[in-house]
Amino acid sequence: MSDIPADAVRLAQAAPTAHRVRGYWSAVWNRLRYDYVTLLFLALIVLIVLSAIFAPYLAPLDPNKSSMASRLKPILYKSFILGTDEQGRDILSRLIWGGRTSLLMGIAPVFVATIVGGFFGVLAGYAGGKLNSAIMRTMDVFFAFPSVLLAVAISGSLGSGLINQMITLTIVLIPPICRVAETATTQVRTMDFIDAARASGASTASILVRHVLVNVLSPVFVYSSTLVSASILLASGLSFLGLGVSPPTPDWGLMLSTLRQSIYVQPLVCALPGVTILVTSIAFNLVSDGLRQAMDVKA
Amino acid sequence: MTNAMPGTQSAVRPLVEVKDLTVDFVSRDATVRAVNGVSFDVMPGEVLCIIGESGSGKSVTLRSLMRLHPKARTVIAGHMRVGDYDILSLSEKEMNAVRGAAISMVFQEPMTALDPVYTIGEQIAETVMRHERCSRETADKRALELLQMVKVPSPERRLKAYPHELSGGLRQRAMMAVALSCRPTLLLADEPTTALDATVQIQVLIVLRRLQEDFGMGVIFVTHDLGVAAQIADKVAVMYAGRIVEYGTVRDVLLNPKHPYTLGLMASTVNGQKKGEDIDAIPGSPPDLRALPPGCSFAPRCRLADAACEADFPAPVIRAGGHMTRCFKANGEIRPMEAAGIA
């Protein structure tokens, strides 16, 4: 027989374990903290955003001041650190100023589309049945067109300009976000904890807010962040086609479009807007990928 | 192949030899030692049941024998031999030739192990053709034979069925047919009957036992269910926190258990306990594999544990008949029933 009373054994179990108590977001941060790639590109994004915000102070020269004498100069020509474009304007200054429109095109439409698409997606996913069919089939109509074609079509009918371009991008981005939100909601809806909440007599609104939304938010948020780069690219494409902002407003897509003709004269300089778009897109993609991994905390 | 009866380990070379197997899963957050120095033999034609609860390392041990773990995140050390193959020194290509042929495996959930877009007949024939390089006709004939062997009713019709068209029990049999298609010398079974209903589980176990005897295969069968082990095992290994704590013939381990964990597990298993009285449950929960205690991993939950148990992990003690325990307190002096607290 054992000399140790059973109670002592049981009490020993009550001692605190090595388990740290922490919330969801601190767990996410804890994972992110050691993901150096994500952190590096997050820092890059912050840098790009800050330089766009403080463009008036950071840009070395006036982005719209042209000079016939110094057209298409190479990198480090006099005071033009990154050379000049076909009208002799400073590329670096134009890139910094251009970040304002390009980032706005990347973030604002995604933000609006996340709210609208997320709302319809959660609604369709939770209601199911006929409402789901009505919402999702409507989305499918938009989905049927390639996004660039759809953007061109909408933009063409709305006309060019900053606001119209943003409306166009928002409309293009709503269906995919809606689809992701609907899938996530449908998954959550079948979980037992939703039934447990219903069994406790909770109202639909309360269940949606307390149980559905918190679980749908992170996948939708992560997906939306991948769309930022797509939106920048799409906006650049529209500007490139002349359907976006009009010259001389500095914009990465527009710069790429106009510099294209001089590609044989100054290949390095002409590639710069493209490189900027590429790096920014990659940064947004990698960061959202890192976020996805960090937020994928097992239930 | 001769059937090595329990207890008669003669000059026959074991089919499987595992020595000091350790498996570490490495991730950014922590290193988990899932298997911690496991050694065992399986004779040809013998059924070894590895019993353990979740996290005991039983499935990890089994999957190591087929090298099924993701390479980048797993560190396997030790020595594993199956037949003439030194598992850890095989190239990936050689390993692929062994998988499904000399060693094959049945899983808990056949729906994920069978390919949903091919019929059962195609999947069996495919495996046969890949490993035996025979004609399609021979392979088809063999598929039919295999379904008959695993006692699938109206096998001609089931050959043309897709996995989702079969019930759970039939799917499990179909997976067994795929696994047996190349006459393996070693069959690995990872809780293959756990998801089945009781009336179906017993049918599958009986078929498996019969085929094992007919083929003379060695079988390593992982389960958490003592009843399943009693039904099918020749030898039983009880795992706890990555180590084998008790090993022996099925009668030694299940009828005369020595290790306090085995005893506790038996007392916890509901089987004819008196109504209205508490079950003599093992208190607490298994240790965190990221930070194992230095001594016996079961000591924090063990009624018999003292300072010695918390200092060192006990070395194996082997009794007559090869009955092994790793416990300072199970050296024969204590009576098993008292240790479990079921007076």
Added chain:
Amino acid sequence: MSLQPSERHLQAVKPGHPHDRGGKAQPMLIVENLKKYFPIHGGLLNRKVAEVKAVDDVSFSVLKGETLGIVGESGCGKSTLARLLMHLLPRDKGTLIFDGDPVDEPRGMSLRDLRRNLQMVFQDSYSSLNPRLPIEDSIAYGPSVHGMSRAKARAKARELLEKVGLRPDLFAGRYPHELSGGQKQRVNIARALALDPRMLILDEAVSALDKSVEAQVLNLLGYLKRHFNLTYMFISHDLHVVRYISDRVLVMYLGQVVEIGPVEDIYTQPKHPYTMALLASRLEIDPDQRIDTPPIVGDPPNPINPPSGCRFRTRCPLAEPICAERTPTLGTGAFAASDHRAACHVTNPVAGHSFAGRSLQSIAPSEMPARFAESA
């Protein structure tokens, strides 16, 4: 972590319950002719092509203070039954009477009231707790929905955590992914108790747990039943566990009740061949008691097109033409809860079955129809 609440913490059980309405003899729950068919849509126009008869004309009652065990294989409708009783699924037909009050009917008990009285513990799985809520909030959610203040609901949650053996100071703020399976199941139980229910439906509540943890949770369920004066409906496929915990047992097969009665009667003298086969399929922990011939062959048939007459006849060793023609019943009229009844023609002396009136235990295998003797 598994601190059992020790007996001395449990106050003496008060006889009766403050919410009791119908008195001692009134069953806690009466279910009459409950029916749920799931339509299967298909084809070009998405029309209904078939029905799954998940729960088909099920009637039984649960007495106050008892544990009714419900057993059956997958697809027998036991989980659907639980969800119908909880009103998580709409029923096609049938009446529910909770403590004498018909549920969800004019003059009866409202759904809201039912949910305060009847709660459910789900099978432990990754989906039973909201991964984004600390467990304290998961437990407090129910009371706050019913108008309890946030602070009070949290206090209640902590009290319940203590009752289910989890120290609130350590566990209240944790998220589900930081808990083991057994701990999660304790939280599930605490959540079900948060509205002070009188009856719990436990749907495979211990099935996914390891044996050592299962035993702890079963002990906990015993403590809680005595402490809170609860009535249990315990759904499980594990016949050993059902025998241990139940007072009465109900056996389901393909959406119907095939046998009901006191637990020892059912386990020692089953009256339905299906129950007998189910019991014979139990595995003992004794290598000397191996089963060499399967008690029945085949899988349960698909509930979409159940066999005519007796649904078990396709697997039954005693099946005769009469079984295909006429559907056996549990017997007509009301019967006492202590009655042991089976829906089988063999139990009915006037049904016309050649074994009619004989007990199953007295029928030797050699007497059974030949086709089963060979296929076994």
